[in-house]
Amino acid sequence: RREKTDQKLWEEEQHPGPARANGTFLRRFVWRDLSYWFLFEFPTLPTMSMRTQYESQVWTGTDGQLKRWQRGSTGFPLVDAAMRQLWATGWMPNYLRHVVAQTLVEYLDITWKEGLKWFDWTLVDADVAINSFMWQNGGHSGLDQWNFVMHPVFAAKTCDPTGDYVRRWLPELRHLPPEYIHCPWEAPQRLLLGANVILGRTYHEQLLEDLDKARREHTRHVLKVRHDHPQLIAKGGNEWFEARPGQWVTLITREDFRQNTEVFITRQTADDPRHAKRRQLQDPLSLVIGDCTKQYDRARAIEDRDVL
DSSP, X not given: OOOEESSOSSOOTTSOSSEEOOHHHHHHXXXXXXXXXXXXXXXXXXXXXXXXXXXXXXXXXXXXXXXXXXXXXXXXXXXXXXXXXXXXXXXXXXXHHHHHHHIIIIISOOOHHHHHHHHHHHOTTOOHHXXXXXXXXXXXXXXXXXXXXXXXXXXXXXXXXXXXXXXHHOGGGTTSOHHHHTOGGGSOHHHHHHTTOOBTTTBOOOSOSOHHHHHHHHHHHHHXXXXXXXXXXXXXXXXXXXXXXXXXXXXXXXXXXXXXXXXXXXXXXXXXXXXXXXXXXXXXXXXXXXXXXXXXHHHHHHHHHHHO
C-alpha cells in the first residue's frame, strides 16, 4: 500500500509537489504509537509477561552467558559487532537489534527481561514503551510474537554480506575474508594464523557450538508452557488473551509453536559464502597446523601448572 502526503519527509527538488511517504518510516510511527497505547493500558508491560502463562517459563541461560552477550564476546562476530557498537555509541541498526535479541532469547535461553534492561540502560534512544513491547514480542510473551528467527551467522547475508560492519567493530578479525569473517571457527587454521586470529586468545570462542540444539531446547521450554495451559490455546494453535475481564481475543502465535513441534518451520538459511558444506574447511595442512596449535596449548598449560 502506497500513501501520499503533503508533508515531505525529505526535500525533493527534482519532484516538486506531494511526495510519496516512506512506508518504513510510517510503519515505525504506527509501532511507536501502538507501544505507547499498550503501556498506558497495561502498565506492567516492562516487568510482566502479557501472556501471563509465560511467567512460568524455564530459562536455562547463565549469568556468564548474559555478560558475554552484553560485552560483545559471544564468539559470533555479527552479534559481537552489534553489541560493541551499542556500548560505544549507544545505538545499533534496527535489523541488528532483532539479531541480538533473538540470539539472547532463542539460543542462549535468557529471558527477554534481561535484554530489555540492558537496552534500556545502553540505548541513547531508549524508550520504555517501544523496548518493552518489542522485547515481549521477541520473547514470545507479547501480543504479536515474531514469526521469524534470526540466525547469529546467517543473518549477515542481508546486513553485512562482505563483512565490512564486523571489520569496523571487531578489528581483530579485519584480515579474514567474507567467507569466514562471520564464522571464523570454520576457517582453515593456516588462514586464521595468516590473519593473526587465534580463537580463544585474540578472539573469543563460540559461546554455543550447536545452535540448532540450543534453539531446540529453548523451544521445548515454550511448548511446555503451552502444554501446561491448554485452556489458553485457541483452535488452530493461536493463544487466548483476556484483554478485559471476560473479553478474550486470539493472539498471533509463531507457526512452530502453533504446530507444537520442535522441527524448525521458521528458520534463516545460509547463502553460498556462509554455507559450510560448500567449502573445503579442513585441508590436510590445516589439520596439521591445528594439531600443532593444540599440542602447544597443552604444553603451555603443563608449564603453567608446574609453575603454580
